[in-house]
Amino acid sequence: MLPDYSIIAWLLIGFSVYLTGVSKGGFAGGFGTLSVPLMALVISPTQAAGLLLPLLLVMDVLAVKAWWGKHDMGEVWRFLPGLFVGVAVGTLLFGSLSEQGVRLVLGGISVVFAAYMLLKPLAAKPISTRWALPAASVCGFTSFIAHAGAPPLNLYLLPRKLPKETFIATCVVTFTAVNVIKLGPYLWLGEINMTSAWASLLLVPIAWVGVRSGLWLQSRVNEQLFYRLVILAMFLVGINLIWQALAP
Numbered sequence: 723m724l725p726d727y728s729i730i731a732w733l734l735i736g737f738s739v740y741l742t743g744v745s746k747g748g749f750a751g752g753f754g755t756l757s758v759p760l761m762a763l764v765i766s767p768t769q770a771a772g773l774l775l776p777l778l779l780v781m782d783v784l785a786v787k788a789w790w791g792k793h794d795m796g797e798v799w800r801f802l803p804g805l806f807v808g809v810a811v812g813t814l815l816f817g818s819l820s821e822q823g824v825r826l827v828l829g830g831i832s833v834v835f836a837a838y839m840l841l842k843p844l845a846a847k848p849i850s851t852r853w854a855l856p857a858a859s860v861c862g863f864t865s866f867i868a869h870a871g872a873p874p875l876n877l878y879l880l881p882r883k884l885p886k887e888t889f890i891a892t893c894v895v896t897f898t899a900v901n902v903i904k905l906g907p908y909l910w911l912g913e914i915n916m917t918s919a920w921a922s923l924l925l926v927p928i929a930w931v932g933v934r935s936g937l938w939l940q941s942r943v944n945e946q947l948f949y950r951l952v953i954l955a956m957f958l959v960g961i962n963l964i965w966q967a968l969a970p
Contacts, residue, residue, distance in 0.1 A: 724920050731764035738770075739777055739925045743932015745872075746781040746897075748789065748890040748940040758868040767868060772913035774869055775904060776922040777929045782898035784933045793891035794884060798899065800854035801861070801875075805900045808862020813907040819867065826967035832873040832960030836953050849881040858896075865900050866907070870963070872897075873956055880953070890940065 727735070738757040761770035812819075857878035865871030875896065879889060908914045 724924065725765075725769075725917050727765065727921075734764050735761055735770075735773070735921075736925060736928050739774070739928045740932040740935075742774065742778065742869075743781055743929045743934075744936040744939065745932075746778075746785045746894070747933040747936015747938075748785070748894070758870065768913060769918065771867075771869060772908060772915070772918045773921050773925075775901060775908055775914060776919060777925055778869065778897075778901045779905070780926055781929050781933050782894070782901055784930065785894045786898050788933075788937055789887075789891035789894045791891075792887045793895045794888050795895075797854065797879070797882070797884075797892050798895050800851060801858035801896050802899060804855045804858025804860075805862040805865075805896070805903055807855075808859040808864075809866045809900065809903045809907060810862075811859075812863045812866030813911070816907075816911055822967040826964060829960040829963030829965075829967060831877070832956045832963065834960075836957035836960060840950075840953055840957070849878060853878050861896075862900055862903070865897070866904055870959075871900060873959065876956055886940075 738760040741760070742757045757774060758767060758770045761767075761774070765773075857874050860874035861871040864874060872893075875893065879892065884892065905914075
């Protein structure tokens with residue numbers, strides 16, 4: 723049975739899913755972080771997260787098929803332990819967290835980092851790999867809470883100065899991994915249920931169109947402009963997260 727949402731709610735949810743698909747396709751990856759906050763305007767953040775995860779897994783299959791082999795497997799292996807840690811912490815703290823507090827901190831970090839990168843797009847010295855574990859841990863945690871893992875991952879990956887295709891592919895494989903890790907806890911906690919699953923199934927075509935759109939767009943954008951768009955996306959996502967956290 724489908725959820726009893728209003729037409730406006732379904733339209734906003736559909737737009738959020740499309741936006742996530744575009745992000746999964748490799749175009750301005752940070753925009754996908756807007757999905758749960760946008761959905762949270764019309765449904766609860768918990769409902770939004772549960773509805774979106776099955777769709778993310780469908781998008782991941784499409785995106786991995788397109789990007790497999792272009793990723794930096796060394797970076798992915800460095801991320802995996804932290805992703806498990808972050809998801810485990812999110813699972814243990816589920817129900818006791820202030821979503822507004824998490825959004826405020828994440829939004830503030832995103833805005834500050836994006837502002838710095840816009841003024842100085844590439845750090846003079848690439849960031850050390852020792853930061854992969856903390857970045858991935860925060861990514862796993864924020865991804866579990868609100869599918870908002872892009873900002874902490876970008877904090878690490880952007881200064882690594884990867885080529886555009888390697889950056890996109892590494893993000894795709896990493897987020898596929900964290901979404902698979904989250905599936906069990908989401909089912910166990912009841913965030914995914916029969917009602918949300920039917921809604922997710924209905925939205926699969928929109929997810930497919932979004933991923934195809936993202937693949938088409940990114941292939942027509944040069945590398946420098948692409949990174950500018952990713953950083954701008956981080957800034958906009960950060961502003962949106964802060965607004966969501968402070969809104970009455």
